[in-house]
Amino acid sequence: MDKTTQERAKMSGIVPNRNQILTLGDLVEFKEDMLREVKRVMRECASGAPGKKWLKSAEVKKLLGISHGFLQSLRDSGVLPFTKIGGSIYYDYEDITFMMSANKSA
Incomplete structure (x- = not known):
């Protein structure tokens, strides 16, 4: 390598310096x-x-294996609490597990 190439390589982090040695x-x-x-x-x-504690709609749908419409109906009916921040809807994982336990049949 010529000197210019070495300098460029060193600046891009390709050539290790003393702070990069493992x-x-x-x-x-x-x-x-x-x-x-x-x-x-x-x-x-x-x-x-x-x-994580808070899940987005896509994660809840995947976790429960449900459609967007069914998730919407759970929200609308108040069965599943949610928090809306901006355009995103978040669900507390504990609320999801509580909903599942509360609706469990014997």
């Missing part, structure tokens, strides 16, 4: 972060619970 500690920390995240995703999948 240490064994960095790799161990990265591994632990990845394992924690994989475990969290696995727990979430096993429990069926999403990893």
Whole structure:
């Protein structure tokens, strides 16, 4: 590489500088972060619970396997509480689980 190419590569981050060199500690920390995240995703999948408190309409429809119209009727009838911010509608995951439990038949 000529000097200009080396300078451009260094500026774009391709050529590592002393602040970009990985240490064994960095790799161990990265591994632990990845394992924690994989475990969290696995727990979430096993429990069926999403990893967040507030869900958008598309997420609720997918979670419950319902259509847009049925979700609309749950909102309109007051069965499923929601919060509207701007043009987005959000549902509390706890409200969804409560609705499902309250309507469970024996």
